[in-house]
Amino acid sequence: MLDLIKDVSPLQLLLMCVGLLFIVFSFKDDIISLFKSIKLPKKDDDIDLTKIVSKWEDLSDSCRDANLIDAYDKLQEVFPLLVEVRDEEES
Numbered sequence: 001m002l003d004l005i006k007d008v009s010p011l012q013l014l015l016m017c018v019g020l021l022f023i024v025f026s027f028k029d030d031i032i033s034l035f036k037s038i039k040l041p042k043k044d045d046d047i048d049l050t051k052i053v054s055k056w057e058d059l060s061d062s063c064r065d066a067n068l069i070d071a072y073d074k075l076q077e078v079f080p081l082l083v084e085v086r087d088e089e090e091s
Contacts, residue, residue, distance in 0.1 A: 008016075056079055063072040 056075065060072060060075045063075060
């Protein structure tokens with residue numbers, strides 16, 4: 001293989017590179033569309049947020065039921081917006 005490369009003149013090497021560039025540029029759109037067609041799985045943030053809220057509610061309820069008032073109060077401080085929504089639903 002090295003003997004083949006050694007026997008190539010600089011002009012032939014240049015012409016092979018130019019030919020390779022023509023090939024690459026002719027398939028450029030196909031290569032780009034191939035990579036664009038590959039879709040990565042998207043993470044659904046709504047489901048994750050719903051799970052977090054659900055776990056927060058479970059933890060908050062468990063702390064209140066176990067009379068862990070300090071822990072319950074801290075949870076209410078960490079998520080004050082959830083507390084407001086929860087209070088509106090309970091009313």
